Amino acid sequence: MPFKEFIKSLNNDKVEGELVKTIFVSLVTSFAILGILYFLMLRSVENFIPKYGFYLFFAVLSYSLILLSVRHIRAYKEFACMSGMMIGMTIGMISGFLPGFYIGATNGMFWGSVVGMSFGILFGAWNGKCCGIMGTMEGIMAGFMGGIMGAMTAIMMLNDNLRAATAVIFIASATILFGLNYMIYKEANDLGMERKQKDSEFFTIFWSLILTIITIWFMVFGPRSQLFQ
């Protein structure tokens, strides 16, 4: 059973064996910078934890899963056309939708869309290029759509169990990313692909810091729509 083999591979000495550690490093980095910023400046922000804590918690979890998939993709670097398009679409959509949703819930639809689209297009194009221009295009389109959709969904749910929806959407996105990692493993395994790139933990730390700091800044100090003023 390939799926059982995939689960077993999470303990091997290849890239799959590094995925759990990647989640851990990303979470520790993001929560550490969040903790440092909290004690240095954010605790003076009125209602910081009740207002932003919940969304920041899920944002940090989401970034750890996105970076895990990015690292998995980068390890093999090149994929067949259909797989690459699926990679670009999935990464673009999820990395656009989730930040768009979290920032849309605290800053409004415009800024949620802008941040969601920026993250989605960046990650979608970057990871989609593993199969050439088609994957890149797919990633750009998915990031564009995901960013707007995430912010819009958050605004539409403001008075309708937004927090429960956040948890449900995170679980659905985590399941999709898990499926993507399984697909990458299966594709690499079936085609006998070799690892082409080995990223250090610095890669995970760098991107975790960037994504977390941008998200915190936007949520707390960033511009917001009239609805949140």
Next chain:
Amino acid sequence: MIYKNLFFIILTLVVIVVAGIFLIRGDGTTSGGNPSGNAQIVKLSVEGGRYILSPSEFKKNVPVRIEADMSKMPGCSKSIIISAFNIRKVVSTADNSIEFTPTKTGTFNIACSMNMYRGTFTVV
């Protein structure tokens, strides 16, 4: 070999639980409350796509009770947000009031959750 990553799995779960306990507290919003006998009564309706509050000037630190005229509250205008005072509430015929105490002065926005219907009020 099978448990090579067990250490990281346990640590990851610990980090998530600890951060979750710290970050997931309260929801930062209220749906009103503290009804008071001497509350300022305000009528709310929608005209021409705008919220109309009557009167639109409130006194600081005196409880406000906004009563929505449900016959003039179309569509998403029932889903009301006053961000400055952390108010989020869907009004209905069964519960058409929003109660809060304005604790700061200035001009503040009231909007529907889709930001389509908007209005302002002043606290002095």
